[in-house]
Structure formats: structure tokens, C-alpha cells
Amino acid sequence: MKRSEHIRALQEEYARQRAADEADMERRIAEVYEKIPKIQKLRSESAELALSAMRSILTQQSLEQRESLAKSMKRQGQGINAEIRELLEKAGFPEDQMEMRYRCSKCRDTGYVGEAPSRFCECFEARLKRRQYEDGSMAGTDEQNFQKFDASRIPAENGQLEQMVSLRKMCEEYADRFPNTDFRNLLLTGKGGLGKTFLLNSIFERVTSRGCTAVRITAFRMFEAMRQQHVGNDEDFDGFSSLIEAPLLLIDDLGSEPMMRNITVEYLFTLLNERGAAKRHTVIATNLTPVELKERYGERVASRLLDKTTCRTVQLKGKDLRSL
Numbered sequence: 001m002k003r004s005e006h007i008r009a010l011q012e013e014y015a016r017q018r019a020a021d022e023a024d025m026e027r028r029i030a031e032v033y034e035k036i037p038k039i040q041k042l043r044s045e046s047a048e049l050a051l052s053a054m055r056s057i058l059t060q061q062s063l064e065q066r067e068s069l070a071k072s073m074k075r076q077g078q079g080i081n082a083e084i085r086e087l088l089e090k091a092g093f094p095e096d097q098m099e100m101r102y103r104c105s106k107c108r109d110t111g112y113v114g115e116a117p118s119r120f121c122e123c124f125e126a127r128l129k130r131r132q133y134e135d136g137s138m139a140g141t142d143e144q145n146f147q148k149f150d151a152s153r154i155p156a157e158n159g160q161l162e163q164m165v166s167l168r169k170m171c172e173e174y175a176d177r178f179p180n181t182d183f184r185n186l187l188l189t190g191k192g193g194l195g196k197t198f199l200l201n202s203i204f205e206r207v208t209s210r211g212c213t214a215v216r217i218t219a220f221r222m223f224e225a226m227r228q229q230h231v232g233n234d235e236d237f238d239g240f241s242s243l244i245e246a247p248l249l250l251i252d253d254l255g256s257e258p259m260m261r262n263i264t265v266e267y268l269f270t271l272l273n274e275r276g277a278a279k280r281h282t283v284i285a286t287n288l289t290p291v292e293l294k295e296r297y298g299e300r301v302a303s304r305l306l307d308k309t310t311c312r313t314v315q316l317k318g319k320d321l322r323s324l
């Protein structure tokens with residue numbers, strides 16, 4: 001897909017998002033009206049007030065009269081709003097229950113910011129990049145995100161459930177705080193089928209939904225980018241340099257890529273070293289144990305992967321969830 005096609009597809013996505021935002025607000029308002037009919041009455045009073053205020057202000061002759069009328073109307077309006085807020089709070093509704101909740105407050109889910117000529121919002125740019133980088137071999141983030149976390153599928157024996165619940169929390173905090181995370185890098189290790197990829201995809205989904213730029217890639221595709229770079233063919237958009245520069249890079253299934261002399265270890269070292277020097281965040285999922293990482297990539301790479309000052313290493317344990 002060309003850039004222009006991605007832009008068009010994204011614009012449609014944003015239009016759908018805005019419609020969904022509105023429907024969501026309508027639904028929340030209806031919920032309030034059903035529970036507290038008085039609020040509906042207050043809201044229509046407030047709307048009437050605003051309308052009659054406008055009319056009477058237009059009929060006033062002097063500027064002073066207009067200003068004082070406007071002021072008193074504003075006070076009345078504020079009084080009604082305060083009453084509504086109080087009723088909402090008493091009923092246990094959140095403060096923004098009856099307001100639009102935008103995924104991006106900067107552009108209000110339009111994808112554009114600024115006066116004409118307007119430009120793409122950061123969130124739009126980030127999602128555009130994400131679409132262009134997107135690795136077709138990876139699971140969709142519609143399926144793999146923190147909301148889809150299903151504790152009922154995880155056995156409670158041997159602390160597996162407990163570990164996953166706490167890991168989910170840790171990863172969610174990491175994604176919500178990015179780039180101001182407690183630790184910069186995260187290494188998820190453990191056998192296949194324990195949920196490492198799910199966590200990695202969930203972090204990716206959350207970070208990119210927040211409008212931050214992240215690149216998610218399988219180790220296999222990372223290797224392809226390295227090989228292309230090595231043969232001097234880095235014209236692809238998803239080239240090796242973009243892996244170095246991504247504010248957050250998520251590599252899935254490290255260890256599954258081919259081991260090619262002069263490429264795999266050397267480029268992985270460069271990647272980790274450059275990213276470390278620039279203090280960029282990296283999340284890696286691998287089936288290899290720390291010992292196996294050392295064996296496969298050598299001391300130099302392993303020491304960067306496992307550096308305790310910047311990296312949190314988590315070893316997942318338990319049964320293969322896919323076989324249950």
C-alpha cells in the first residue's frame with residue numbers, strides 16, 4: 001500500500017472513531033437520564049437559558065446592559081452545571097460521564113491540528129507510521145490488547161495465573177507511562193505459549209493508541225532488515241535504521257531468526273548499542289533463557305540484553321496456554 005492509500009484508510013478510520021465517540025457519549029448520557037431524570041430536566045433548562053440569553057443580549061441596546069445580562073446568564077448556567085455535577089458525583093458517575101471522551105485530546109479524534117493549513121496530529125502520524133511498518137505476520141492488535149486479557153484461560157496451579165496477572169499490570173503500567181517508565185527495557189523470557197507475545201502486542205497497542213511511535217517486528221523480519229542493510233539495500237521504509245530510531249521497539253520471538261555470519265550478532269549488537277546510547281526503549285520476547293541468549297549471541301550482546309541497570313527481565317512459567 002502506498003502512503004496516500006494508508007492516509008485515506010486512516011481518515012476513514014478516524015471518521016468511524018468520531019462516530020463511535022459520539023455514540024458512546026449518547027449512550028452514557030442516556031444512562032444518566034434513566035438513573036437521574038432530574039439531570040435531563042436541568043440540561044434542557046440550561047439549553048433554553050443559553051438560547052434566551054442569546055436572544056435578549058441581542059435586543060439590549062447598550063454595551064453595559066449586554067455585558068451585565070451576559071454575566072448574570074453565565075452565573076445561572078454555572079449554577080445549573082454545578083448542580084448537575086453534584087448529582088452525578090452523588091450517583092457515583094465519573095466527572096466526564098456526559099462529555100466526549102476522545103482517544104486523542106489534541107485533535108479530538110479528527111487526526112488534524114492547527115488552523116488552515118492544518119496538519120496531521122501526532123497520533124495520526126504515529127498511526128500512519130504504524131500502518132506502514134506493520135508486520136503482516138503479527139497478530140492484530142484488535143485481538144491482542146490489555147482489554148482482551150482473559151484470566152479464565154490461565155491455570156491457577158503453580159502460580160501461573162498470579163504471575164500473569166501481575167505481569168499484565170506491570171506491562172500496562174509500562175505502556176501507560178511510556179516514555180517515563182520505571183525501567184527502560186523489558187525482556188520477557190520463557191517457553192512458547194505462555195503469553196509473551198500477547199503482552200508485547202498489548203504494550204504496542206496501548207503505546208500507539210496513546211499517539212506515541214512504536215515499531216513492532218518479529219525477529220525474523222528484523223533479520224531481513226539487517227540483511228538488506230548489509231547488502232546495501234536499505235531503501236525500504238522498514239529498513240534497519242528505522243529500527244534504531246524507533247522511540248519504542250518491540251521485537252517478538254528473538255532467537256527464531258537465522259544465524260548468519262557477519263550479520264545476526266553484529267547487527268543486533270549495533271541495534272542494541274545504538275538504542276541504549278540514545279536511551280530508547282526496547283521490549284523483547286524470547287523463548288531463550290538468559291544462558292541460551294549468552295550462548296547464541298555472545299557476551300557483548302547478552303550483557304546489553306540483560307543489563308540490570310536498564311532492563312527488567314521476567315521469566316514466564318507454567319503450562320502452554322495454546323494446548324489447554
Ligand SMILES: [Zn+2]
Pocket residue numbers: 104105106107108109110111112121122123124211
Ligand atoms: Zn490526535
